[in-house]
Amino acid sequence: MSETTTTTGATTERFEPKIVAFFCNWCTYLAADLAGVSRIKYSPNIRTIRLMCSGRVDPQFVLDAFAKGADGVLIGGCHPGDCHYESGNYKTLRRFHLLRATLRALGIEDERFRLEWLSASEADPLKVAVNDMVERLRALGPLNVQVPEEAFAEVGEEVAVP
Amino acid sequence: MRIGVYVCHCGSNIAGTVDVHAVAEHAATLPGVTISREYKYMCSDPGQELIKQDIHDHALDRIVVASCSPHLHEKTFRGAVAAGGLNPFFFQMVNIREHVSWVHPDMRAGTLKANDLVRAAVRRVHYHRPLEARRVPVKDAVLVVGGGISGIHAALLLADAGKHVYLVEREPTIGGHMAMFDKTFPTLDCAACILTPKMTAVGFHKNITLWSLSEVTEVAGYVGNYHVKVTRKPRYILEDACIGCMECIEACVFKTGKFDDEFNLGLSKRKPVYIPFPQAVPQLVVIDPDTCIEFKTGKCKKTCVEVCADRAAIDFKQEPKHEEIDVGAIIMSTGFKAFDPKRVPYYGYGVYPNVYSALEVERLLNSSGPTAGEVVLKDGRTPKAVGIIHCIGSRDENTNKYCSRVCCMYSLKMAHLIKERTGAEVYNFYIDIRTPGKGFEEFYNRVAEEGTHFIRGKVADVYPDGDGRLLLQAEDTLLGKVRRIPVDMVVLAVGMEPREDAEEVRRRFNMTCGKEGWFTERHPKLAPVATFTEGIWIAGACQGPKDIPDSVAQAGAAAGEALSLINAGFVELEPNTAFIVEEECSGCKTCIAMCPYHAIAVNLEKGKAEINEVLCKGCGTCVSVCPSGSARQNFFEDEEIYAEIGGVLAYV
Numbered sequence: 070m071s072e073t074t075t076t077t078g079a080t081t082e083r084f085e086p087k088i089v090a091f092f093c094n095w096c097t098y099l100a101a102d103l104a105g106v107s108r109i110k111y112s113p114n115i116r117t118i119r120l121m122c123s124g125r126v127d128p129q130f131v132l133d134a135f136a137k138g139a140d141g142v143l144i145g146g147c148h149p150g151d152c153h154y155e156s157g158n159y160k161t162l163r164r165f166h167l168l169r170a171t172l173r174a175l176g177i178e179d180e181r182f183r184l185e186w187l188s189a190s191e192a193d194p195l196k197v198a199v200n201d202m203v204e205r206l207r208a209l210g211p212l213n214v215q216v217p218e219e220a221f222a223e224v225g226e227e228v229a230v231p
Numbered sequence: 232m233r234i235g236v237y238v239c240h241c242g243s244n245i246a247g248t249v250d251v252h253a254v255a256e257h258a259a260t261l262p263g264v265t266i267s268r269e270y271k272y273m274c275s276d277p278g279q280e281l282i283k284q285d286i287h288d289h290a291l292d293r294i295v296v297a298s299c300s301p302h303l304h305e306k307t308f309r310g311a312v313a314a315g316g317l318n319p320f321f322f323q324m325v326n327i328r329e330h331v332s333w334v335h336p337d338m339r340a341g342t343l344k345a346n347d348l349v350r351a352a353v354r355r356v357h358y359h360r361p362l363e364a365r366r367v368p369v370k371d372a373v374l375v376v377g378g379g380i381s382g383i384h385a386a387l388l389l390a391d392a393g394k395h396v397y398l399v400e401r402e403p404t405i406g407g408h409m410a411m412f413d414k415t416f417p418t419l420d421c422a423a424c425i426l427t428p429k430m431t432a433v434g435f436h437k438n439i440t441l442w443s444l445s446e447v448t449e450v451a452g453y454v455g456n457y458h459v460k461v462t463r464k465p466r467y468i469l470e471d472a473c474i475g476c477m478e479c480i481e482a483c484v485f486k487t488g489k490f491d492d493e494f495n496l497g498l499s500k501r502k503p504v505y506i507p508f509p510q511a512v513p514q515l516v517v518i519d520p521d522t523c524i525e526f527k528t529g530k531c532k533k534t535c536v537e538v539c540a541d542r543a544a545i546d547f548k549q550e551p552k553h554e555e556i557d558v559g560a561i562i563m564s565t566g567f568k569a570f571d572p573k574r575v576p577y578y579g580y581g582v583y584p585n586v587y588s589a590l591e592v593e594r595l596l597n598s599s600g601p602t603a604g605e606v607v608l609k610d611g612r613t614p615k616a617v618g619i620i621h622c623i624g625s626r627d628e629n630t631n632k633y634c635s636r637v638c639c640m641y642s643l644k645m646a647h648l649i650k651e652r653t654g655a656e657v658y659n660f661y662i663d664i665r666t667p668g669k670g671f672e673e674f675y676n677r678v679a680e681e682g683t684h685f686i687r688g689k690v691a692d693v694y695p696d697g698d699g700r701l702l703l704q705a706e707d708t709l710l711g712k713v714r715r716i717p718v719d720m721v722v723l724a725v726g727m728e729p730r731e732d733a734e735e736v737r738r739r740f741n742m743t744c745g746k747e748g749w750f751t752e753r754h755p756k757l758a759p760v761a762t763f764t765e766g767i768w769i770a771g772a773c774q775g776p777k778d779i780p781d782s783v784a785q786a787g788a789a790a791g792e793a794l795s796l797i798n799a800g801f802v803e804l805e806p807n808t809a810f811i812v813e814e815e816c817s818g819c820k821t822c823i824a825m826c827p828y829h830a831i832a833v834n835l836e837k838g839k840a841e842i843n844e845v846l847c848k849g850c851g852t853c854v855s856v857c858p859s860g861s862a863r864q865n866f867f868e869d870e871e872i873y874a875e876i877g878g879v880l881a882y883v
Binding site for chain 2: 139157
């Protein structure tokens with residue numbers, strides 16, 4: 070599956086983007102659970118981190134994910150008006166636009182940072198969103214901004230392995 | 232650190248598409264992991280025992296289980312960890328079933344993903360701190376929304392158990408759809424005979440506050456402690472003064488009914504002052520301001536007021552009342568809407584007068600209905616041939632794909648009743664006859680033996696034959712030819728749909744709906760009446776199409792679960808609240824505006840933010856904006872998330 074044949078006949082490894090996904094506990098994480106229960110197949114490139122609310126996504130999480138080698142970051146939250154915590158997703162929305170502008174200035178393409186509203190019943194739209202993001206990232210290629218471990222250590226950031 | 236990692240096979244559910252052995256081997260190489268195992272069913276008793284034993288034998292201090300969704304078994308494993316003597320929050324769950332094995336058929340890719348997720352959890356669990364679930368007391372009352380058979384049954388059970396129940400019903404009377412039916416399948420006992428005693432019991436129960444003509448407008452709070460606002464629309468009748476004598480109806484300036492009677496679906500007329508049906512509960516009349524002359528012109532003779540005399544129960548100036556209540560649990564039993572057959576115009580509903588929806592025929596069959604139980608055509612004749620068309624608005628790509636579950640059975644019932652009362656030939660046009668219930672198949676055989684005709688085929692067209700009859704054209708798929716059957720009356724067996732405002736209601740109660748609009752249960756098998764919002768249960772047809780016995784069973788289940796919550800007296804809440812590390816807080820107040828619950832305030836003396844743990848619901852939004860990192864969230868601390876990010880990316 071991860072191999073494709075080029076026109077020259079040589080076999081090359083297809084680029085498999087790594088996507089870190091932050092899903093809220095009440096809507097998008099459940100959409101992913103429903104996709105499982107419904108056996109809806111989608112691209113295996115995402116790695117989900119569960120948070121109670123998309124409002125918990127600290128912009129630094131996103132930067133951290135890119136710095137540690139993610140090719141894309143996906144935030145999934147409840148639809149506007151549906152937030153389990155009333156308004157966390159609105160805060161996420163504002164933050165998202167600001168952060169995307171910042172990332173753009175840093176040369177990180179818009180396609181790499183995505184926000185999706187996916188309710189607990191939207192397993193199929195989840196599949197579509199993930200597959201679409203993977204395709205777009207595949208077209209873009211790797212981000213290649215992974216920061217060496219020492220760089221984190223230098224600025225006093227804790228290294229992930231305790 | 233001594234971490235135990237357990238990779239579950241879930242039979243072949245996980246092991247079929249994830250190399251669980253490789254995942255366990257990978258976990259064994261991770262820093263801090265003392266023991267890494269794979270096991271067939273981690274949630275089983277021996278699986279949990281394995282964890283307990285290992286904690287003891289290997290002095291483990293952190294546990295990671297890679298299995299299904301934490302929404303399913305996080306509590307199970309926390310329990311096992313606690314039973315092993317560790318703090319239950321020294322545990323992290325990895326979802327490699329719903330998020331991996333069931334969605335990624337490629338074993339190589341799935342195994343790599345499972346490895347990444349397990350690695351993230353192992354790194355995260357290092358940072359877990361001991362936490363304690365918060366205990367809060369539970370209010371001793373229950374709100375039941377919707378007074379159909381489900382709501383009635385749930386309310387009575389809870390009230391009999393000594394709990395105070397607020398039953399809120401939108402219509403002027405309780406009873407719901409069941410009150411409209413004549414007889415119920417397959418036993419043919421009369422709906423009123425079994426329903427009205429329960430309705431009356433609701434009306435008189437000392438533990439039930441019944442608010443008809445009322446709607447819930449606001450729901451705040453959390454499990455065990457909901458604060459609910461209810462608006463009671465004016466009935467223009469003083470409930471305490473009206474004795475239900477109905478003399479005002481008699482005295483109304485309209486000598487006969489002039490306006491469509493909602494309860495009879497417009498098949499009869501009512502006056503502006505009316506009672507929906509004779510056994511209505513509460514046994515009170517209601518005035519419809521849209522049709523009452525006094526409301527429209529202010530110049531009515533008010534003969535109703537005259538006859539009411541010194542009881543003085545009529546009050547044209549009544550205003551909506553706003554009630555506020557505190558309840559520990561909520562049961563939603565808001566029911567369904569019958570499919571509108573106008574949406575499938577080729578069956579001629581609304582065009583040909585003798586095309587009826589099944590609900591209308593229920594009213595015709597009902598002895599207190601518009602025709603006193605006579606099945607007659609619009610011109611008063613008795614039909615000689617009747618066609619019943621199944622699956623209207625069900626099992627249809629253009630309307631609803633699902634089966635409404637009740638239509639086959641009520642169509643059989645109607646075939647029997649129509650035949651019994653009119654002697655007419657009855658033709659059932661069906662796709663499949665579905666009779667999966669106790670006594671259902673036997674009933675089908677009985678109706679077939681009585682001589683009802685069954686034609687397997689979807690009716691393609693309904694049109695007049697020129698002689699005052701209607702022709703039903705269908706391909707009989709068993710005979711393999713097209714048939715045209717002339718009938719006098721057509722009954723459209725309409726399916727069930729979510730209420731029009733189900734979306735609005737689910738928002739108000741913070742529930743979820745599936746894509747069709749039915750309220751979603753927490754788990755289709757193991758939590759069929761619970762919702763994702765703790766303390767709110769669903770019963771009856773608001774969860775999906777179902778018949779009366781299933782609705783009552785669900786109502787009983789929901790009442791039992793609500794009772795279990797209330798009788799415990801307290802509820803344990805997730806300890807994932809936010810808190811402020813005082814030394815690091817600069818008092819900048821950024822977090823305060825973020826909190827939707829007003830849980831954060833500034834302690835003016837100290838110049839620091841403070842979070843009220845009771846009000847905090849643990850979303851973590853304040854944590855993500857704190858510039859100094861002094862706002863933190865239990866169980867979702869920054870270090871824990873960073874460890875997960877590094878873990879899934881295999882960084883370093």
